[in-house]
Amino acid sequence: MQNVTGWVSLCACAVAAFAQSRLDQYRALQPEEPRPLFFRYMEGPAQTGRPVEAWNASFSQLMGLIVKAQSEEAPRDRVIAYLNQFKDRYPDQIVLLHYNGRARLPQFERERFFPGHWIHYEGALVTSDIPATEEDTTFSVERAAGLFRMNQGRYRNQGDDVTVCELSEDGRPDWSRCEEMKLIAVDGAARTLTVRRARYGTAARSFSANRAWAAAHVIEGPWVNDNP
Known part of the structure:
Protein backbone atom coordinates (compact mmCIF):
# COMPACT_ATOMS: atom_id res chain seq x y z
CA MET A 1 0.00 0.00 0.00
CA GLN A 2 2.88 2.34 0.80
CA ASN A 3 4.35 1.72 -2.65
CA VAL A 4 1.01 2.58 -4.30
CA THR A 5 0.65 5.73 -2.21
CA GLY A 6 4.17 6.81 -3.06
CA TRP A 7 3.58 6.19 -6.78
CA VAL A 8 0.35 8.21 -6.74
CA SER A 9 2.08 11.07 -4.93
CA LEU A 10 4.94 11.00 -7.42
CA CYS A 11 2.50 11.11 -10.37
CA ALA A 12 0.56 13.98 -8.80
CA CYS A 13 3.75 15.95 -8.29
CA ALA A 14 4.85 15.29 -11.86
CA VAL A 15 1.49 16.45 -13.25
CA ALA A 16 1.56 19.59 -11.11
CA ALA A 17 5.12 20.36 -12.19
CA PHE A 18 4.21 19.87 -15.85
CA ALA A 19 1.17 22.13 -15.53
CA GLN A 20 3.24 24.78 -13.79
CA SER A 21 5.92 24.61 -16.46
CA ARG A 22 3.29 25.25 -19.12
CA LEU A 23 1.93 28.24 -17.21
CA ASP A 24 5.41 29.65 -16.69
CA GLN A 25 5.76 30.33 -20.41
CA TYR A 26 3.11 33.06 -20.33
CA ARG A 27 4.40 36.58 -19.74
CA ALA A 28 1.00 37.65 -18.43
CA LEU A 29 1.36 35.23 -15.50
CA GLN A 30 4.77 36.48 -14.42
CA PRO A 31 5.42 38.99 -11.60
CA GLU A 32 6.15 41.87 -13.97
CA GLU A 33 3.53 44.61 -14.13
CA PRO A 34 1.50 45.93 -15.81
CA ARG A 35 0.08 42.92 -17.66
CA PRO A 36 -1.71 44.44 -20.67
CA LEU A 37 -3.95 42.33 -22.90
CA PHE A 38 -5.93 43.25 -26.00
CA PHE A 39 -9.66 42.94 -25.32
CA ARG A 40 -11.90 41.78 -28.18
CA TYR A 41 -11.10 44.46 -30.77
CA MET A 42 -9.13 41.91 -32.81
CA GLU A 43 -12.24 39.80 -33.56
CA GLY A 44 -13.72 42.12 -36.17
CA PRO A 45 -10.59 42.37 -38.34
CA ALA A 46 -10.21 38.58 -38.18
CA GLN A 47 -13.84 37.95 -39.09
CA THR A 48 -13.64 40.34 -42.04
CA GLY A 49 -10.43 38.75 -43.32
CA ARG A 50 -7.60 41.16 -42.56
CA PRO A 51 -4.30 39.69 -43.87
CA VAL A 52 -2.75 37.51 -41.18
CA GLU A 53 0.60 39.33 -41.12
CA ALA A 54 -1.10 42.69 -40.68
CA TRP A 55 -3.36 41.22 -37.98
CA ASN A 56 -0.37 39.80 -36.11
CA ALA A 57 1.50 43.09 -36.34
CA SER A 58 -1.44 44.90 -34.76
CA PHE A 59 -2.22 42.47 -31.94
CA SER A 60 1.07 40.86 -30.91
CA GLN A 61 2.37 43.94 -29.10
CA LEU A 62 1.07 43.14 -25.60
CA MET A 63 0.96 39.97 -23.48
CA GLY A 64 -2.05 38.27 -25.01
CA LEU A 65 -5.66 38.45 -26.11
CA ILE A 66 -9.12 38.19 -24.60
CA VAL A 67 -11.19 37.24 -27.59
CA LYS A 68 -14.55 35.87 -28.69
CA ALA A 69 -14.09 32.86 -30.95
CA GLN A 70 -17.53 31.26 -30.72
CA SER A 71 -20.63 32.50 -32.53
CA GLU A 72 -22.95 32.53 -29.52
CA GLU A 73 -23.39 36.31 -29.77
CA ALA A 74 -22.41 37.22 -33.34
CA PRO A 75 -20.68 35.42 -36.24
CA ARG A 76 -17.09 34.57 -35.30
CA ASP A 77 -16.47 31.46 -37.41
CA ARG A 78 -13.25 32.82 -38.98
CA VAL A 79 -11.55 33.84 -35.74
CA ILE A 80 -10.22 30.47 -34.53
CA ALA A 81 -7.85 30.09 -37.49
CA TYR A 82 -6.25 33.43 -36.61
CA LEU A 83 -5.87 32.40 -32.97
CA ASN A 84 -4.30 29.04 -33.81
CA GLN A 85 -1.60 30.60 -35.95
CA PHE A 86 -1.13 33.35 -33.35
CA LYS A 87 -0.43 30.79 -30.62
CA ASP A 88 2.02 28.92 -32.85
CA ARG A 89 3.90 32.12 -33.56
CA TYR A 90 3.72 33.69 -30.07
CA PRO A 91 3.70 30.83 -27.53
CA ASP A 92 4.50 33.21 -24.66
CA GLN A 93 1.25 35.13 -25.17
CA ILE A 94 -1.92 34.02 -23.41
CA VAL A 95 -5.24 33.74 -25.26
CA LEU A 96 -8.43 33.76 -23.18
CA LEU A 97 -11.88 32.95 -24.55
CA HIS A 98 -14.64 35.51 -24.00
CA TYR A 99 -18.05 33.83 -23.89
CA ASN A 100 -21.36 35.62 -23.43
CA GLY A 101 -23.84 33.62 -21.39
CA ARG A 102 -26.47 36.36 -21.14
CA ALA A 103 -26.86 37.19 -24.82
CA ARG A 104 -26.44 33.81 -26.47
CA LEU A 105 -28.22 33.61 -29.81
CA PRO A 106 -30.95 30.94 -29.64
CA GLN A 107 -29.75 29.33 -32.88
CA PHE A 108 -26.23 28.74 -31.53
CA GLU A 109 -25.63 25.01 -30.87
CA ARG A 110 -29.34 24.59 -30.30
CA GLU A 111 -29.16 20.78 -30.38
CA ARG A 112 -28.03 20.69 -26.74
CA PHE A 113 -30.75 23.02 -25.47
CA PHE A 114 -34.51 22.90 -25.20
Whole structure:
Protein backbone atom coordinates (compact mmCIF):
# COMPACT_ATOMS: atom_id res chain seq x y z
CA MET A 1 0.00 0.00 0.00
CA GLN A 2 2.88 2.34 0.80
CA ASN A 3 4.35 1.72 -2.65
CA VAL A 4 1.01 2.58 -4.30
CA THR A 5 0.65 5.73 -2.21
CA GLY A 6 4.17 6.81 -3.06
CA TRP A 7 3.58 6.19 -6.78
CA VAL A 8 0.35 8.21 -6.74
CA SER A 9 2.08 11.07 -4.93
CA LEU A 10 4.94 11.00 -7.42
CA CYS A 11 2.50 11.11 -10.37
CA ALA A 12 0.56 13.98 -8.80
CA CYS A 13 3.75 15.95 -8.29
CA ALA A 14 4.85 15.29 -11.86
CA VAL A 15 1.49 16.45 -13.25
CA ALA A 16 1.56 19.59 -11.11
CA ALA A 17 5.12 20.36 -12.19
CA PHE A 18 4.21 19.87 -15.85
CA ALA A 19 1.17 22.13 -15.53
CA GLN A 20 3.24 24.78 -13.79
CA SER A 21 5.92 24.61 -16.46
CA ARG A 22 3.29 25.25 -19.12
CA LEU A 23 1.93 28.24 -17.21
CA ASP A 24 5.41 29.65 -16.69
CA GLN A 25 5.76 30.33 -20.41
CA TYR A 26 3.11 33.06 -20.33
CA ARG A 27 4.40 36.58 -19.74
CA ALA A 28 1.00 37.65 -18.43
CA LEU A 29 1.36 35.23 -15.50
CA GLN A 30 4.77 36.48 -14.42
CA PRO A 31 5.42 38.99 -11.60
CA GLU A 32 6.15 41.87 -13.97
CA GLU A 33 3.53 44.61 -14.13
CA PRO A 34 1.50 45.93 -15.81
CA ARG A 35 0.08 42.92 -17.66
CA PRO A 36 -1.71 44.44 -20.67
CA LEU A 37 -3.95 42.33 -22.90
CA PHE A 38 -5.93 43.25 -26.00
CA PHE A 39 -9.66 42.94 -25.32
CA ARG A 40 -11.90 41.78 -28.18
CA TYR A 41 -11.10 44.46 -30.77
CA MET A 42 -9.13 41.91 -32.81
CA GLU A 43 -12.24 39.80 -33.56
CA GLY A 44 -13.72 42.12 -36.17
CA PRO A 45 -10.59 42.37 -38.34
CA ALA A 46 -10.21 38.58 -38.18
CA GLN A 47 -13.84 37.95 -39.09
CA THR A 48 -13.64 40.34 -42.04
CA GLY A 49 -10.43 38.75 -43.32
CA ARG A 50 -7.60 41.16 -42.56
CA PRO A 51 -4.30 39.69 -43.87
CA VAL A 52 -2.75 37.51 -41.18
CA GLU A 53 0.60 39.33 -41.12
CA ALA A 54 -1.10 42.69 -40.68
CA TRP A 55 -3.36 41.22 -37.98
CA ASN A 56 -0.37 39.80 -36.11
CA ALA A 57 1.50 43.09 -36.34
CA SER A 58 -1.44 44.90 -34.76
CA PHE A 59 -2.22 42.47 -31.94
CA SER A 60 1.07 40.86 -30.91
CA GLN A 61 2.37 43.94 -29.10
CA LEU A 62 1.07 43.14 -25.60
CA MET A 63 0.96 39.97 -23.48
CA GLY A 64 -2.05 38.27 -25.01
CA LEU A 65 -5.66 38.45 -26.11
CA ILE A 66 -9.12 38.19 -24.60
CA VAL A 67 -11.19 37.24 -27.59
CA LYS A 68 -14.55 35.87 -28.69
CA ALA A 69 -14.09 32.86 -30.95
CA GLN A 70 -17.53 31.26 -30.72
CA SER A 71 -20.63 32.50 -32.53
CA GLU A 72 -22.95 32.53 -29.52
CA GLU A 73 -23.39 36.31 -29.77
CA ALA A 74 -22.41 37.22 -33.34
CA PRO A 75 -20.68 35.42 -36.24
CA ARG A 76 -17.09 34.57 -35.30
CA ASP A 77 -16.47 31.46 -37.41
CA ARG A 78 -13.25 32.82 -38.98
CA VAL A 79 -11.55 33.84 -35.74
CA ILE A 80 -10.22 30.47 -34.53
CA ALA A 81 -7.85 30.09 -37.49
CA TYR A 82 -6.25 33.43 -36.61
CA LEU A 83 -5.87 32.40 -32.97
CA ASN A 84 -4.30 29.04 -33.81
CA GLN A 85 -1.60 30.60 -35.95
CA PHE A 86 -1.13 33.35 -33.35
CA LYS A 87 -0.43 30.79 -30.62
CA ASP A 88 2.02 28.92 -32.85
CA ARG A 89 3.90 32.12 -33.56
CA TYR A 90 3.72 33.69 -30.07
CA PRO A 91 3.70 30.83 -27.53
CA ASP A 92 4.50 33.21 -24.66
CA GLN A 93 1.25 35.13 -25.17
CA ILE A 94 -1.92 34.02 -23.41
CA VAL A 95 -5.24 33.74 -25.26
CA LEU A 96 -8.43 33.76 -23.18
CA LEU A 97 -11.88 32.95 -24.55
CA HIS A 98 -14.64 35.51 -24.00
CA TYR A 99 -18.05 33.83 -23.89
CA ASN A 100 -21.36 35.62 -23.43
CA GLY A 101 -23.84 33.62 -21.39
CA ARG A 102 -26.47 36.36 -21.14
CA ALA A 103 -26.86 37.19 -24.82
CA ARG A 104 -26.44 33.81 -26.47
CA LEU A 105 -28.22 33.61 -29.81
CA PRO A 106 -30.95 30.94 -29.64
CA GLN A 107 -29.75 29.33 -32.88
CA PHE A 108 -26.23 28.74 -31.53
CA GLU A 109 -25.63 25.01 -30.87
CA ARG A 110 -29.34 24.59 -30.30
CA GLU A 111 -29.16 20.78 -30.38
CA ARG A 112 -28.03 20.69 -26.74
CA PHE A 113 -30.75 23.02 -25.47
CA PHE A 114 -34.51 22.90 -25.20
CA PRO A 115 -37.07 25.63 -24.39
CA GLY A 116 -37.07 24.93 -20.66
CA HIS A 117 -33.41 25.95 -20.41
CA TRP A 118 -34.31 29.57 -21.12
CA ILE A 119 -35.33 32.02 -18.43
CA HIS A 120 -38.66 33.58 -19.41
CA TYR A 121 -40.44 36.76 -18.44
CA GLU A 122 -43.95 36.64 -17.02
CA GLY A 123 -46.15 35.08 -19.68
CA ALA A 124 -49.79 35.04 -20.68
CA LEU A 125 -52.48 32.49 -21.40
CA VAL A 126 -53.09 31.91 -25.12
CA THR A 127 -56.79 32.60 -25.72
CA SER A 128 -57.21 31.54 -29.37
CA ASP A 129 -56.34 28.40 -31.29
CA ILE A 130 -52.95 28.38 -33.03
CA PRO A 131 -52.78 26.24 -36.19
CA ALA A 132 -49.80 24.06 -37.08
CA THR A 133 -48.39 26.14 -39.93
CA GLU A 134 -45.05 27.66 -40.82
CA GLU A 135 -46.77 30.82 -42.07
CA ASP A 136 -46.66 33.97 -39.94
CA THR A 137 -49.50 33.71 -37.43
CA THR A 138 -51.54 36.09 -35.28
CA PHE A 139 -53.11 34.80 -32.08
CA SER A 140 -54.69 36.22 -28.95
CA VAL A 141 -53.33 36.23 -25.43
CA GLU A 142 -54.85 37.17 -22.11
CA ARG A 143 -52.44 40.10 -21.84
CA ALA A 144 -49.94 41.48 -24.36
CA ALA A 145 -49.05 45.01 -23.21
CA GLY A 146 -45.94 45.10 -21.07
CA LEU A 147 -45.14 41.42 -21.56
CA PHE A 148 -44.10 41.24 -25.22
CA ARG A 149 -41.82 43.80 -26.83
CA MET A 150 -40.72 45.00 -30.23
CA ASN A 151 -37.66 47.15 -31.02
CA GLN A 152 -35.27 45.02 -29.01
CA GLY A 153 -31.60 44.15 -29.54
CA ARG A 154 -28.57 46.30 -30.19
CA TYR A 155 -30.13 47.89 -33.27
CA ARG A 156 -33.65 48.15 -31.80
CA ASN A 157 -35.10 46.37 -34.82
CA GLN A 158 -36.18 42.97 -33.51
CA GLY A 159 -39.03 41.51 -31.54
CA ASP A 160 -38.82 39.19 -28.57
CA ASP A 161 -38.11 35.50 -28.91
CA VAL A 162 -41.28 33.85 -27.62
CA THR A 163 -41.88 30.32 -26.39
CA VAL A 164 -45.40 28.91 -26.69
CA CYS A 165 -46.00 25.67 -24.85
CA GLU A 166 -48.91 23.49 -23.88
CA LEU A 167 -50.17 23.53 -20.33
CA SER A 168 -50.08 20.39 -18.23
CA GLU A 169 -53.08 19.08 -16.33
CA ASP A 170 -52.11 21.17 -13.31
CA GLY A 171 -51.92 24.33 -15.43
CA ARG A 172 -48.13 24.61 -15.53
CA PRO A 173 -46.11 25.09 -18.75
CA ASP A 174 -45.01 21.79 -20.26
CA TRP A 175 -41.60 22.62 -21.74
CA SER A 176 -41.47 19.30 -23.59
CA ARG A 177 -44.36 20.38 -25.85
CA CYS A 178 -43.26 23.77 -27.14
CA GLU A 179 -42.58 25.83 -30.21
CA GLU A 180 -40.15 28.73 -30.43
CA MET A 181 -41.44 31.80 -32.27
CA LYS A 182 -40.16 35.26 -33.22
CA LEU A 183 -42.38 38.22 -32.41
CA ILE A 184 -42.91 40.47 -35.44
CA ALA A 185 -45.85 42.56 -34.16
CA VAL A 186 -47.75 43.13 -30.94
CA ASP A 187 -51.08 44.89 -30.40
CA GLY A 188 -51.52 45.64 -26.72
CA ALA A 189 -55.06 46.96 -27.06
CA ALA A 190 -56.27 44.00 -29.12
CA ARG A 191 -54.14 41.62 -27.03
CA THR A 192 -52.68 39.89 -30.07
CA LEU A 193 -49.22 38.69 -31.07
CA THR A 194 -48.01 38.14 -34.63
CA VAL A 195 -45.14 35.71 -34.82
CA ARG A 196 -42.76 33.96 -37.19
CA ARG A 197 -43.13 30.25 -36.63
CA ALA A 198 -40.93 27.19 -36.01
CA ARG A 199 -37.75 28.95 -34.92
CA TYR A 200 -34.49 27.53 -33.54
CA GLY A 201 -35.01 23.91 -34.50
CA THR A 202 -38.58 23.53 -33.26
CA ALA A 203 -41.44 22.41 -35.49
CA ALA A 204 -44.73 24.21 -36.04
CA ARG A 205 -47.45 22.65 -33.92
CA SER A 206 -51.05 23.38 -33.03
CA PHE A 207 -52.14 24.82 -29.69
CA SER A 208 -55.66 25.01 -28.27
CA ALA A 209 -57.19 28.15 -26.81
CA ASN A 210 -56.83 28.36 -23.02
CA ARG A 211 -54.54 25.32 -23.04
CA ALA A 212 -51.27 27.04 -23.97
CA TRP A 213 -48.91 29.62 -22.51
CA ALA A 214 -46.74 32.25 -24.23
CA ALA A 215 -43.72 33.93 -22.67
CA ALA A 216 -40.75 35.96 -23.93
CA HIS A 217 -37.14 34.98 -23.39
CA VAL A 218 -35.12 36.95 -20.86
CA ILE A 219 -32.15 38.02 -22.96
CA GLU A 220 -29.69 40.84 -23.44
CA GLY A 221 -29.15 41.54 -27.10
CA PRO A 222 -29.04 40.14 -29.71
CA TRP A 223 -26.00 42.02 -30.92
CA VAL A 224 -26.47 41.20 -34.60
CA ASN A 225 -28.47 43.31 -37.03
CA ASP A 226 -30.44 40.38 -38.41
CA ASN A 227 -31.56 37.53 -36.16
CA PRO A 228 -34.38 35.96 -38.20
